[in-house]
Amino acid sequence: xxxxxxxRLLSLAISLAVASVVIFLAIEILPxxxxxxxxxxxxxxxxxxxxxxxxxxxxxxxxxxxxxVGGMLTGDFGTSYTYRTxxxxxxxxxxxxxxxxxxxxxxxxxxxxxxxxIWAASRRGSAAxxxxxxxxxxxxxxxxxxxxxxxxxxxxxxLQWFSAGGFPGWDxxxxxxxxxxxxxxxxLALPQASILARVMRSALLDTLSEDFVRTxxxxxxxxxxxxxxxxxxxxxIPVLTIIGLQFxxxxxxxxxxxxxxxxxxxxxxxxxxxxxxxxxxxxxVVMLLVFAVILVNFLVEIAYALxxxxxxxxx
Amino acid sequence: MTDLRADSLPPQGAPVRLWGRALRSRNLVVGxxxxxxxxxxxxxxxxxxxxxxxxxxIANKIKPPSWRNPLGTDHFGRDILSMIxxxxxxxxxxxxxxxxxxxxxxxxxxxxxxxxxxxxxxxxIMRANDLVFAFPSLVIAILITATFGPSAVNAIIAIGIFNIxxxxxxxxxxxxxxxxxxxxxxxxxxxxxxxxxxxxxxxxNVTNLLIVQGTIQFSLGILAEAGLSYVGLGAQPPTPxxxxxxxxxxxxxxxxxxxxxxxxxxxxxxxxGLNLMGDGLRDLFDPKLRGRT
Numbered sequence: 001x002x003x004x005x006x007x008r009l010l011s012l013a014i015s016l017a018v019a020s021v022v023i024f025l026a027i028e029i030l031p032x033x034x035x036x037x038x039x040x041x042x043x044x045x046x047x048x049x050x051x052x053x054x055x056x057x058x059x060x061x062x063x064x065x066x067x068x069v070g071g072m073l074t075g076d077f078g079t080s081y082t083y084r085t086x087x088x089x090x091x092x093x094x095x096x097x098x099x100x101x102x103x104x105x106x107x108x109x110x111x112x113x114x115x116x117x118i119w120a121a122s123r124r125g126s127a128a129x130x131x132x133x134x135x136x137x138x139x140x141x142x143x144x145x146x147x148x149x150x151x152x153x154x155x156x157x158x159l160q161w162f163s164a165g166g167f168p169g170w171d172x173x174x175x176x177x178x179x180x181x182x183x184x185x186x187x188l189a190l191p192q193a194s195i196l197a198r199v200m201r202s203a204l205l206d207t208l209s210e211d212f213v214r215t216x217x218x219x220x221x222x223x224x225x226x227x228x229x230x231x232x233x234x235x236x237i238p239v240l241t242i243i244g245l246q247f248x249x250x251x252x253x254x255x256x257x258x259x260x261x262x263x264x265x266x267x268x269x270x271x272x273x274x275x276x277x278x279x280x281x282x283x284x285v286v287m288l289l290v291f292a293v294i295l296v297n298f299l300v301e302i303a304y305a306l307x308x309x310x311x312x313x314x315x
Numbered sequence: 316m317t318d319l320r321a322d323s324l325p326p327q328g329a330p331v332r333l334w335g336r337a338l339r340s341r342n343l344v345v346g347x348x349x350x351x352x353x354x355x356x357x358x359x360x361x362x363x364x365x366x367x368x369x370x371x372x373i374a375n376k377i378k379p380p381s382w383r384n385p386l387g388t389d390h391f392g393r394d395i396l397s398m399i400x401x402x403x404x405x406x407x408x409x410x411x412x413x414x415x416x417x418x419x420x421x422x423x424x425x426x427x428x429x430x431x432x433x434x435x436x437x438x439x440i441m442r443a444n445d446l447v448f449a450f451p452s453l454v455i456a457i458l459i460t461a462t463f464g465p466s467a468v469n470a471i472i473a474i475g476i477f478n479i480x481x482x483x484x485x486x487x488x489x490x491x492x493x494x495x496x497x498x499x500x501x502x503x504x505x506x507x508x509x510x511x512x513x514x515x516x517x518x519x520n521v522t523n524l525l526i527v528q529g530t531i532q533f534s535l536g537i538l539a540e541a542g543l544s545y546v547g548l549g550a551q552p553p554t555p556x557x558x559x560x561x562x563x564x565x566x567x568x569x570x571x572x573x574x575x576x577x578x579x580x581x582x583x584x585x586x587x588g589l590n591l592m593g594d595g596l597r598d599l600f601d602p603k604l605r606g607r608t
Contacts, residue, residue: 015446022446026458141534141587143541146561146579149568157569252451256542260565271546274461282461286454293449 004305012298019290024065027283068283077284082276087284090269097167098258098265101181102250105188109250110243112193117200117239122227124205132197139194144253148187148260155183165262184261188253192246199242203235210234237307244300248293336599343595349588353581357403366394368401368555377571387573390563395574398555399581405467405556406585409549410536412471414529417478422525424479425486426517429494430509441487444480452477452539460548467550470543474536485528489521523600527593534589541582557582 052058059067071078077087120132156164162183168176207213208231216226255267262268266285273281337343366372366384372392380387386395428440450458456473463469490513493499502512543549544558552559557578564574 011442014442015449018446019449023458026462029462137587137590138583141538141583141590143538143545143558143561143579143582143586145542145545146575146582149561149565149575149579153568153572153575249451252453255453255457256546259546270457274457279461282457286458289451289454290449293451297445297449 001305005302008298008301012294015294016291019294020069020287021065023283023286023290024068027279028061028064072284072287078280080273080278080281082273082278082281087281090281091266091284091288094264094266094269096170097181097263098251098254098267100177101184101188101254101258101263101265102247104178104181104185105192105250105254106243106247108185108189109193109196109246112189113196113200116193116197118204118227118232120197121201121204121208122224129201132201136194136197139190140198142191144187144191145256145260147190148184148257151183151187152260165260167263180261181263184254184257184263187260188250188257192250196239196242196246200235200239203238204231207231207234237304240307241300241304244296244303248289248296251292252289333599337595340595340599342591343599346588346591346593346595349584350592353403353585353588354407356400357407360397360400360404364394364397364400366397368393368397369553377567377574379571379573386577387571389560389574390567390571395560395577398560399557399578402555402557402560402578403581403585405544405550405554406537406540406582409467409471409474409540410533413474413478413536413539414532416471416475417482417532418525418529421479421482422486422518425483426490426513428483428487429490429517430513432491432494440483444483447476447480450477453542456543456548465548465551467554467556470540470549473543473548474539477539478532478536481528481532482525485524486521489524490517493517493520523596527597527600530589530593530596534586534593537582537586537589 068078075088077091079085080087080090083090116132116136120129123129152164155161163180167180170177204227208227210231213226213231216230217223221229254265255270257263258265258267259271266289270282270285273279273285370393372388375384375388375392376390378384378388378392384394384396386399388394389398424440424444428437431437452474455476456470459469459473494517499512499516502516507515540549540556541558541561544556545562547559547562549558550556560578561575564571564578568575
């Protein structure tokens with residue numbers, strides 16, 4: 001297990017290194033000079049040079065890359081061109097909205113998908129199964145930002161149970177904040193719940209046709225008992241993998257949903273940074289998102305190997 | 316959802332029987348019809364739309380559906396039906412070209428990796444795929460847009476790049492099971508090289524897998540394009556696009572819900588049609604999987 005973990009760790013480090021080079025180069029081939037953009041066309045050459053120096057824009061490509069990566073490793077993400085505040089602090093503030101949103105959505109998705117998937121699989125071919133499968137077919141096809149807008153019309157404008165957008169801040173009270181994240185989390189969770197319910201159902205159907213389930217039935221367990229005691233645990237492995245992968249999708253997918261609800265999370269930050277050409281912010285947020293995806297994939301692989309010893313020897 | 320069983324590649328059935336089964340598959344027929352409606356609407360929009368989509372008619376702004384404008388008008392008095400028809404062009408074009416990019420790069424990479432299984436080349440290709448997979452298409456789009464500015468072309472590139480590893484992985488796993496078949500061994504004994512076997516024997520037998528996955532990626536492409544143009548990273552004004560129509564309707568949603576309703580329904584129905592078609596095609600090519608996923 002230790003050897004497997006070390007190999008995966010090495011692969012994780014290589015992936016991160018390559019990803020950082022790709023992101024850095026993508027941003028660096030950008031035409032235009034942030035210093036000139038900030039100071040306008042009439043800026044004096046010496047002022048420009050001073051600002052470039054202050055922003056860390058001087059030096060070779062290699063030097064700038066090393067200082068960017070070195071900074072990130074020590075928690076210094078640089079200074080925003082437009083806000084003139086440390087990028088690390090800005091990202092940390094926004095993360096306090098985007099991360100809880102992703103976790104909330106993941107919880108909802110799991111809470112919906114598990115019962116729905118188990119119900120459909122245990123009554124395969126029945127009206128319940130057809131209903132669940134039809135609903136998930138719709139859930140997969142609906143654009144989540146449009147679903148978010150429909151939720152606003154129904155629950156914020158007509159019923160007035162929730163506010164249509166904005167975020168009060170965690171200082172204003174936990175429940176108030178959770179309440180303002182509820183509609184966004186539902187909108188994010190629905191398509192993921194549909195996918196998860198389908199995976200849950202087909203994984204259960206697969207295990208239900210295995211020999212050990214037939215043995216369990218043969219020793220006298222009812223179909224339902226066999227499902228709960230034997231099949232479910234074995235069906236969980238593919239389901240847990242999907243849950244892990246969905247988390248990174250939820251974090252990135254939140255970028256669009258945050259726009260619907262005017263939530264000041266990472267998504268709002270990155271779009272403001274793009275229009276203000278605040279590239280150091282764009283670079284850092286993108287790197288953070290990619291880091292999250294790679295890290296979650298790594299954790300899923302490790303968890304998988306813990307559950308299924310056969311996988312450890314494949315690496 | 317997008318998982319295909321590569322180990323159960325079916326033999327090619329007689330074409331006549333396949334058509335007969337296709338017409339009896341409810342998923343396939345309904346899905347194909349839904350898709351066809353939007354493809355035809357897009358094609359028709361080149362020749363005719365009820366109104367000009369660039370024509371502003373402020374006197375008729377924000378009108379609910381009526382005989383004159385079946386789906387109502389927007390805040391500039393433009394006919395929403397006409398805009399949805401023209402918007403279908405962008406959605407379909409972006410998604411189709413993005414699937415094309417994914418296949419053109421992904422399929423040869425997958426064939427190559429499978430032909431050289433276990434080699435350094437295979438490892439490099441698969442690791443590179445994993446890396447691209449770590450960039451959600453939205454993040455790729457953000458990177459490209461931050462660099463080159465927003466446009467439909469950049470949306471195509473972003474979604475296309477995301478599609479490459481999907482097709483590479485699928486082709487590789489499909490090809491790997493084929494390489495163990497007896498007729499491939501026979502071809503090797505006959506002296507055919509790996510490249511020729513890949514093109515002549517492997518590729519034709521993974522086509523079914525590619526068609527099914529292509530349909531699924533097509534529908535994901537429509538969703539991704541809508542999301543990108545919703546946040547302003549897709550087609551730019553004045554070209555109508557479904558995602559941007561939704562973005563523009565958002566501030567008026569409390570008094571003009573029809574502006575948000577119809578473009579969203581267009582996306583939903585197109586994606587639903589493609590997904591049903593994908594499911595139907597999979598059942599058709601591989602009846603063993605029917606009702607499983």
